[in-house]
Amino acid sequence: MQYVSAYRYQVWMTILSHSLSAVFTVVSLPLIIPFFQILFDVQETVVEQPTSAMDIDGHLKYYFANILNTYDKQDALLIVCLAIIVVFFFKNLFRYLASYFITPVRNSLVADIRKGLFKKYLSLPMSFFTDEKKGNLIARMSNDVTEIEHSILNVLEGAIKAPFIMIGCLAFMIYVSPHLTLFVFGLLFVVVFVIGSISRTLRKHSGEAQESVSRIISHLEESIGGMKVIKAFQGESFQLDRFNKENIYYRDKLTSILRRRDLSSPMSEFLGVSVVAVLLYYGSRLVFSDALNPGTFFAFIFAFYSIIEPSKLIANAYYNVQKGMASVDRIQQIQDINNDISDIQGSAKLGELKNGIDFKKVSFRYPGSETDVLSDITLKIPANKVTALVGLSGAGKTSLVDLIPRFYDITDGTILLDNRMIQEYSIESLRKSIGLVTQEPILFNDTIKNNVIFGMSDVSGQDLENALQAAHAASFIKESEHGLETIIGDRGVKLSGGQRQRITLARAILQNAPILILDEATSALDAESEKLVQAALDKFMQNRTTIAIAHRLSTIKKADHIYVLRDGQVVEQGTHDSLIEENGEYYRFVQLQELQ
Ligand SMILES: Nc1ncnc2c1ncn2[C@@H]1O[C@H](COP(=O)(O)OP(=O)(O)OP(=O)(O)O)[C@@H](O)[C@H]1O
Ligand SMILES: [Mg+2]
Numbered sequence: 001m002q003y004v005s006a007y008r009y010q011v012w013m014t015i016l017s018h019s020l021s022a023v024f025t026v027v028s029l030p031l032i033i034p035f036f037q038i039l040f041d042v043q044e045t046v047v048e049q050p051t052s053a054m055d056i057d058g059h060l061k062y063y064f065a066n067i068l069n070t071y072d073k074q075d076a077l078l079i080v081c082l083a084i085i086v087v088f089f090f091k092n093l094f095r096y097l098a099s100y101f102i103t104p105v106r107n108s109l110v111a112d113i114r115k116g117l118f119k120k121y122l123s124l125p126m127s128f129f130t131d132e133k134k135g136n137l138i139a140r141m142s143n144d145v146t147e148i149e150h151s152i153l154n155v156l157e158g159a160i161k162a163p164f165i166m167i168g169c170l171a172f173m174i175y176v177s178p179h180l181t182l183f184v185f186g187l188l189f190v191v192v193f194v195i196g197s198i199s200r201t202l203r204k205h206s207g208e209a210q211e212s213v214s215r216i217i218s219h220l221e222e223s224i225g226g227m228k229v230i231k232a233f234q235g236e237s238f239q240l241d242r243f244n245k246e247n248i249y250y251r252d253k254l255t256s257i258l259r260r261r262d263l264s265s266p267m268s269e270f271l272g273v274s275v276v277a278v279l280l281y282y283g284s285r286l287v288f289s290d291a292l293n294p295g296t297f298f299a300f301i302f303a304f305y306s307i308i309e310p311s312k313l314i315a316n317a318y319y320n321v322q323k324g325m326a327s328v329d330r331i332q333q334i335q336d337i338n339n340d341i342s343d344i345q346g347s348a349k350l351g352e353l354k355n356g357i358d359f360k361k362v363s364f365r366y367p368g369s370e371t372d373v374l375s376d377i378t379l380k381i382p383a384n385k386v387t388a389l390v391g392l393s394g395a396g397k398t399s400l401v402d403l404i405p406r407f408y409d410i411t412d413g414t415i416l417l418d419n420r421m422i423q424e425y426s427i428e429s430l431r432k433s434i435g436l437v438t439q440e441p442i443l444f445n446d447t448i449k450n451n452v453i454f455g456m457s458d459v460s461g462q463d464l465e466n467a468l469q470a471a472h473a474a475s476f477i478k479e480s481e482h483g484l485e486t487i488i489g490d491r492g493v494k495l496s497g498g499q500r501q502r503i504t505l506a507r508a509i510l511q512n513a514p515i516l517i518l519d520e521a522t523s524a525l526d527a528e529s530e531k532l533v534q535a536a537l538d539k540f541m542q543n544r545t546t547i548a549i550a551h552r553l554s555t556i557k558k559a560d561h562i563y564v565l566r567d568g569q570v571v572e573q574g575t576h577d578s579l580i581e582e583n584g585e586y587y588r589f590v591q592l593q594e595l596q
Contacts, residue, residue, distance in 0.1 A: 003112050007105040014105070014160055017098035022164035024091035029172050029303050031084050034064045034076070036295035099157060106153045113331065114145055120334055125341045126407040127367040135218020136211075140334060143213045144327035147206075151324030155317035162310035162317075169303045176300050177292065180283060190271055198263055202319065205257050206326035212250040219243050257323065264319040265312060272308040279304060341406055347426040350433045353514050353545050355418040357381040357404065362413035364399060372411070373399045374568040383418075386546045388556045390589065391565035397549045398439055400565070401517050404547070405431050435508035437521040439549075441500035443492035448477055449484040451492075452506050463510060470536035471506035472529050473499070497524040505533065509540055516546045522555060530554070553593045562586065 004011060067076050117140060129137075173181040223230060223239050230239055283300065286292040357380070364374040373396045381387045389397045402408055403415060406427060415422040422430070443451050452467065453459045464484075468474040476499055480486045492500045501524040508516065518537075522530045534555065550556050557576050564572040564579070564586050572584050579586035 003109050003116075004105070006112070007108060010101045010105045011160075013101040014098045014157075017094045017101060018161045018164045021091050021094035021098060021161070022168040024087050024094065025165055025306060026168035026172050028084065028087045028091060029169070029299050029306070031080065031087060032299045032302055033293075033295035034067075034080050036298050095161075098161065102157050102160070106149075106156060109153060110145060110149045113148065114141060117141055117145070117331060117334060120337075123339055124337060125339055126402070128337065130366070131368060133214065133218045135216070135221050136214040138221065139210065139214035139217045140330055142217075144210055144330050147210065147327040148324050148331070151320040152328070155313070155320045158310075158313035159317045162313045165310045166307055166314075169307045172303050173300060173307075176296055176303070177286075180279060180286075180300060186275065194267060194271070198260055198267075202257065202260055202322040203325050203329075205253065205260075206323045207329065209250060209253040209257060210327055210330055212246060212253060215246050216243070216250060219246065261319045261323060264315050267315075269308075269312065272311070276301070276304065276308075341409055341427070343426050343428075344423060348420060348424050349429040350417060350425045351429070351514075353383045353418060353433065356383040356385075356545065357515075358414075358416040358419075359400075360414045360416065362403070362415060363411050364403060364408065365411050366399075366408070372568060374403075377413070377568070377570055379563055379570055379573070381545065381547055382561070383545045384543050385560040386541055386548060386558065388559035388562045389547065389549045389565060390551075390556060390562055390586065395565040396568040397565055398519055399568075401519060401547055401549065404515070404517065405434050405436065433513050434515045434517060435511040435513040436517045437501075437504050437508045437519060439519040441492060441497075441504045441524075443488060443495075443500060443503060445487065445490045447482075447485045447487055448480075448503060451488065451503055452510060454507055456511060459510065463512075467506045467510035470509050470533075470540055471502045472525075472533045472536065473502040473506050476502075498526065498529065501525060502529075502533070514544060516541065516544050518546065518548045518550075520549055520551065523551065553590060564589075 064076075067079060071079070121137065170181065219239075219242060223243070230236060279301065283292065283297050287294050287297050359377050359379045359381075362374060362377040363372050365372045377400065389400065391397055399408075403410055404422075406422060409423075417425065417430075444454070449464070453464065465474065468477060477483055477486070486494075488494050488503075492503070495503070501521065505521055508518075508521075522533055522537075525533060530552070531554075538558070548555060548559060556562060560575070562574060562576060562579060563570050564584075566585065572579060572582060572586055574582065580590060
């Protein structure tokens with residue numbers, strides 16, 4: 001409903017068109033009566049116009065008697081046939097108009113749901129993406145949206161149309177014979193009851209099937225990404241088995257769902273025809289006993305026939321909606337997630353960093369995890385200086401720097417930027433002030449140029465060139481066939497590890513932000529390139545608050561201050577020289593490197 005409200009105008013036009021179409025459907029019903037009267041030669045001599053406006057039957061008989069009196073039988077038939085053509089023309093014209101208005105709404109709804117979902121994905125915190133399987137998120141965007149399109153939106157038109165026709169026909173039937181009309185209500189009750197009992201579990205089963213699709217997509221996505229390892233370790237049959245298990249589960253689930261759903265149409269047709277049979281028997285008896293005129297009875301049958309189709313539509317719609325609601329639920333689950341990492345009211349803007357970043361007794365654990373990865377960290381990152389973080393793998397270095405752009409919020413303690421709590425800054429300004437080189441180069445399947453200027457606007461050619469020079473990327477780009485316009489493949493697979501890293505480095509340099517976070521930014525470079533890049537970086541880091549994580553001594557040595565982390569705690573700190581003198585963890589770390 002929230003999505004539909006934007007298309008109120010079209011929806012009203014559809015409803016209007018359908019109601020007009022229904023009016024013409026109802027008008028078409030009594031047109032049959034004179035036809036039968038002529039054919040079966042029923043003589044009626046109604047000459048007086050009825051006084052009550054409600055006496056439609058009387059009016060019709062009067063007008064028809066008039067026609068018969070004025071023209072001969074042939075002409076009268078022609079007039080009736082022409083009237084039928086005109087009425088059906090308008091009935092179908094409005095039917096088309098209804099589709100004409102509802103089709104763009106349908107397609108826009110699908111597009112809106114997709115966009116809303118993607119926007120939501122973009123706004124969710126990092127922790128969400130580490131918890132959720134990628135395939136699950138992709139499936140919601142592809143399968144669930146398609147499911148909604150097919151099962152709910154496809155029946156939308158029918159669901160709007162059917163009630164109008166049903167109400168119109170029902171009114172006509174009640175008018176003609178309340179007695180016979182009772183049968184129709186009987187049918188509707190039976191249909192609703194039977195369908196309700198069968199489709200009750202449809203939503204649950206559909207949900208399970210969609211979960212299964214998610215797992216299939218996850219598996220596929222993972223396998224494509226890890227193809228090298230699958231081949232190297234000959235894991236093909238292992239992966240295939242895992243895939244097929246899920247595949248078969250989904251197949252069987254879907255079969256049982258569709259069998260249930262497919263019951264709706266034959267079931268309602270059978271019920272419909274059964275009642276028609278009873279109706280024919282009853283109605284004919286009324287005609288024989290002269291209680292009903294045959295033309296009116298045929299019109300009644302025709303009205304009843306007209307009601308079968310829309311009630312089938314409604315029965316189908318009910319089934320399909322039950323099936324699609326599982327997907328709606330799955331999308332709604334995402335929409336309902338609250339983002340804890342958001343701006344407070346009246347948030348401050350972070351511009352230049354003047355003082356520095358302070359961690360005060362900071363503890364952090366990943367959402368859903370039991371143990372702290374950082375505990376009681378107190379450290380100072382002074383503005384416009386280079387601060388290095390050193391420590392064994394898994395010590396918590398990446399986790400620590402991830403707290404600065406608020407990818408995650410801390411569990412305990414405070415982080416201050418220029419003596420103000422980090423939460424008080426707007427996230428946009430905070431992230432804008434940070435240039436980040438992630439530990440794993442993160443690239444998109446696009447041109448080199450677009451990967452470097454990613455998200456930035458108004459980048460001059462000169463700035464781009466300088467950034468690429470500084471990251472020592474200009475030379476290999478020149479050598480590649482299409483230069484800056486070279487497409488680098490999924491996650492940059494068409495580049496070497498070192499080339500990928502240089503692109504991400506150029507991206508951070510180009511951003512020219514006051515805070516620079518380098519997480520192993522030069523780890524994949526050869527010694528010579530690293531030296532060149534380091535020289536360029538040294539220049540770039542002047543007057544910039546830099547946090548560098550590195551294993552290589554050459555990178556750390558020049559830092560103004562070094563923190564040594566172990567098991568999520570700061571165990572040593574100082575300059576390179578003072579830490580060597582301390583003869584502790586750092587000293588051992590340096591010794592190991594110098595042995596190489
Ligand atoms: N998303 C996550 N969810 C739960 N635990 C995590 C997550 N990411 C990392 N960890 C855990 O946090 C700890 C610290 O990881 P972190 O990546 O910060 O280490 P690191 O010091 O950067 O190591 P390296 O030098 O290997 O990059 C590890 O024990 C790891 O298992
Ligand atoms: Mg790390």
